[in-house]
Amino acid sequence: MNYNDERYFIDSDTLSPEALERKHRIETDxxxxxxxxxxxxxxxxxxxxIHDKVMGHVDSVDFSKYTARDVLAAxxxxxxxxxxxxxxxxxxxxxxxxxxAQKAKLETSKHFGNTVYFFTPxxxxxxxxxxxxxxxxxxxxxxxxxxxxxxxxxxxMKVIADSGMEEVLILTGESRAKSSVEYIxxxxxxxxxxxxMVGVEVYPMNTDEYKYLHECGVDYVTVFQETYDKVRxxxxxxxxxxxxxPYRFDSQERALMGGMRGCGFSALLxxxxxxxxxxxxxxxxFYLQKKYPHAEMSLSCPRLRPIVNNDKINPLDVHEKExxxxxxAYRIFMPFxxxxxxxxxxxxxxxxxxxxxxxKVSAGVSTGVGDHExxxxxxxxxxxxxxxxxxxxxxxxxxxxxxxxxxxxxYKDISDEGLQPVLNDYLxx
Amino acid sequence: xxxxxxLVLGGHEFNSRFILGSGKYSLKLIEAAVQYAGAEIITCxxxxxxxxxxxxxxxxxxxxxxxxxxxxxxxxxxEAVRIARLARELGCGDFVKIEIMRDSKYLLPDNYExxxxxxxxxxxxFVVLPYMHADLNVxxxxxxxxxxxxxxxAAPIGSNRGLSAKDFIQILIDEIELPIIVDAGIGKxxxxxxxxxxxxxxxxxxxxxxxxxxxxxxxxxxxxxxxxGRNAYLSGMGRVLVRGAAASDPxxxxxxx
Numbered sequence: 001m002n003y004n005d006e007r008y009f010i011d012s013d014t015l016s017p018e019a020l021e022r023k024h025r026i027e028t029d030x031x032x033x034x035x036x037x038x039x040x041x042x043x044x045x046x047x048x049x050i051h052d053k054v055m056g057h058v059d060s061v062d063f064s065k066y067t068a069r070d071v072l073a074a075x076x077x078x079x080x081x082x083x084x085x086x087x088x089x090x091x092x093x094x095x096x097x098x099x100x101a102q103k104a105k106l107e108t109s110k111h112f113g114n115t116v117y118f119f120t121p122x123x124x125x126x127x128x129x130x131x132x133x134x135x136x137x138x139x140x141x142x143x144x145x146x147x148x149x150x151x152x153x154x155x156x157m158k159v160i161a162d163s164g165m166e167e168v169l170i171l172t173g174e175s176r177a178k179s180s181v182e183y184i185x186x187x188x189x190x191x192x193x194x195x196x197m198v199g200v201e202v203y204p205m206n207t208d209e210y211k212y213l214h215e216c217g218v219d220y221v222t223v224f225q226e227t228y229d230k231v232r233x234x235x236x237x238x239x240x241x242x243x244x245x246p247y248r249f250d251s252q253e254r255a256l257m258g259g260m261r262g263c264g265f266s267a268l269l270x271x272x273x274x275x276x277x278x279x280x281x282x283x284x285x286f287y288l289q290k291k292y293p294h295a296e297m298s299l300s301c302p303r304l305r306p307i308v309n310n311d312k313i314n315p316l317d318v319h320e321k322e323x324x325x326x327x328x329a330y331r332i333f334m335p336f337x338x339x340x341x342x343x344x345x346x347x348x349x350x351x352x353x354x355x356x357x358x359x360k361v362s363a364g365v366s367t368g369v370g371d372h373e374x375x376x377x378x379x380x381x382x383x384x385x386x387x388x389x390x391x392x393x394x395x396x397x398x399x400x401x402x403x404x405x406x407x408x409x410x411y412k413d414i415s416d417e418g419l420q421p422v423l424n425d426y427l428x429x
Numbered sequence: 430x431x432x433x434x435x436l437v438l439g440g441h442e443f444n445s446r447f448i449l450g451s452g453k454y455s456l457k458l459i460e461a462a463v464q465y466a467g468a469e470i471i472t473c474x475x476x477x478x479x480x481x482x483x484x485x486x487x488x489x490x491x492x493x494x495x496x497x498x499x500x501x502x503x504x505x506x507x508e509a510v511r512i513a514r515l516a517r518e519l520g521c522g523d524f525v526k527i528e529i530m531r532d533s534k535y536l537l538p539d540n541y542e543x544x545x546x547x548x549x550x551x552x553x554x555f556v557v558l559p560y561m562h563a564d565l566n567v568x569x570x571x572x573x574x575x576x577x578x579x580x581x582x583a584a585p586i587g588s589n590r591g592l593s594a595k596d597f598i599q600i601l602i603d604e605i606e607l608p609i610i611v612d613a614g615i616g617k618x619x620x621x622x623x624x625x626x627x628x629x630x631x632x633x634x635x636x637x638x639x640x641x642x643x644x645x646x647x648x649x650x651x652x653x654x655x656x657x658g659r660n661a662y663l664s665g666m667g668r669v670l671v672r673g674a675a676a677s678d679p680x681x682x683x684x685x686x
Binding site: 109110111112113114115262289293294295296297334336415418419420422424425426427429 | 452453454455456474475476477502503504508511512515530531532533534535536587588589635636639640
């Protein structure tokens with residue numbers, strides 16, 4: 001596939017000629033970039049066999065070899081094996097999407113009944129030291145940067161908590177310099193006062209840092225690998241800590257070693273071969289679950305979205321049907337795993353997928369920094385673009401969201417679908 | 430149902446032998462489910478009850494029902510004990526169903542940790558109902574630890590596969606003097622009926638109802654099945670015995686005094 005990476009490259013008019021020259025050089029000349037497989041100073045190396053187990057499958061899979069018969073056999077099996085899962089992800093599965101959805105729905109209902117869990121993300125800073133070419137927070141993107149003070153964080157959290165939400169996911173851009181572990185920890189301590197469940201989606205850390213965050217009240221760590229394809233990973237993550245593929249890969253394991261209850265995984269579909277990335281994401285969960293059987297795992301399935309200053313970014317060949325197929329395959333392969341579908345997807349898609357495979361949705365979402373009050377004032381479920389919010393209110397968003405329903409609207413819509421919204425199913429013990 | 434056939438748990442008497450789960454379906458259906466099931470005991474995860482004002486599951490459970498809070502989410506005895514104490518603080522009463530899982534995939538109970546938690550909580554005055562694998566030695570330990578009943582799983586939770594552990598549950602029924610409450614994996618009323626015919630003291634179900642098209646009606650179906658199974662058990666199962674047939678004429682009639 002021609003990925004046409006040039007579409008990602010946007011030059012800012014605020015960069016000096018030297019900075020611009022450096023940017024162009026790392027974009028076009030691989031030899032100007034660092035070794036993405038080599039750990040940077042301070043990065044903890046753990047002994048783990050998970051990567052080899054996962055990538056052993058991913059590197060050798062040939063999706064074209066699976067036939068309709070393999071897909072039907074996979075749907076017929078009581079336990080979905082890794083081979084069955086590969087068949088369900090293969091192109092041969094496409095005509096059987098409805099059958100897969102029916103099986104997925106059955107598995108979801110057996111394990112989760114009629115319930116759908118709610119959470120909201122809260123971005124507390126958007127400073128970032130990485131150059132990930134598809135991300136709105138990337139260090140070369142000219143956006144309004146912001147970091148909330150503890151007073152502002154508390155205010156935002158109060159606004160969100162007052163709406164009824166009980167689970168929060170705290171996010172930052174990936175800047176250790178601006179958003180230190182201690183800064184994130186303090187934010188989590190505040191979150192622990194207002195929410196029953198606190199998760200983080202921040203830069204990967206060492207085990208002792210995850211342990212510290214756990215002590216601050218965090219119990220869930222989400223890290224997206226973005227793509228498991230090392231070649232594509234190298235081409236898309238050009239600068240910063242995030243460039244180091246193996247350190248990112250082992251994040252969830254370090255989080256569990258640090259005492260976290262659970263962790264979230266994902267590839268960002270549209271960056272590489274989505275079937276291989278879906279296979280890798282699920283096997284990452286599969287093998288870590290075997291190693292840490294007590295851990296609660298969840299999978300997300302985000303697709304690429306447009307960002308500030310670049311509306312050309314899209315998820316390539318991953319249309320809604322492909323996304324649905326991946327989610328159904330996840331559910332059939334791992335019936336016990338939570339599946340989150342974020343506001344990157346449309347209202348219609350989210351209303352439909354919660355009846356099939358998804359068990360968790362975000363609501364009342366802002367991917368900007370410090371603008372929940374503005375958004376929540378409107379509370380009509382119609383705010384969809386940053387432009388509708390006072391630009392001076394906060395920092396720019398990471399990506400454009402697609403479903404901006406408020407907590408109340410979401411609650412009503414999910415209830416109207418015959419499902420039971422659950423705000424909390426969690427105890428910090 | 431025969432009069433005076435009570436289910437007794439920790440000195441408390443119940444007429445119904447159907448324990449209803451609450452965690453997997455619409456809150457608005459709980460009241461109807463309780464009513465159609467004729468259930469007097471309803472379980473509730475403490476972690477679901479640990480919520481703010483918005484849609485607290487406890488508000489939907491009829492006040493007449495006895496609440497059986499469970500410790501789901503606990504990974505060891507210490508966590509289960511803390512969750513049980515929290516349940517008491519939340520006003521959930523003294524009943525507690527111990528659920529300790531160190532496996533997020535199958536949600537299978539950890540018998541060893543369950544025994545430890547049972548001992549601690551029984552000493553604190555809880556009416557302890559431990560969820561466990563049907564293992565005779567563990568069941569005896571639970572009796573000694575102060576459990577009010579023993580709750581073996583029929584099949585993996587949510588599997589609707591029925592009495593996969595039937596032979597081992599029968600051993601518990603035969604050997605343990607506490608009520609044996611069959612929990613988890615019961616997928617349809619006939620399976621609940623079979624458990625009761627075996628001599629189980631009660632049956633618990635959640636997913637089977639939650640995934641039914643008409644939840645209150647399925648609750649009523651379970652109620653009938655459980656009552657039928659109980660009556661069959663109490664009636665002595667007639668001539669069609671579960672374990673071996675009886676000849677109409679004595680086989681040993683030829684023996685002289």
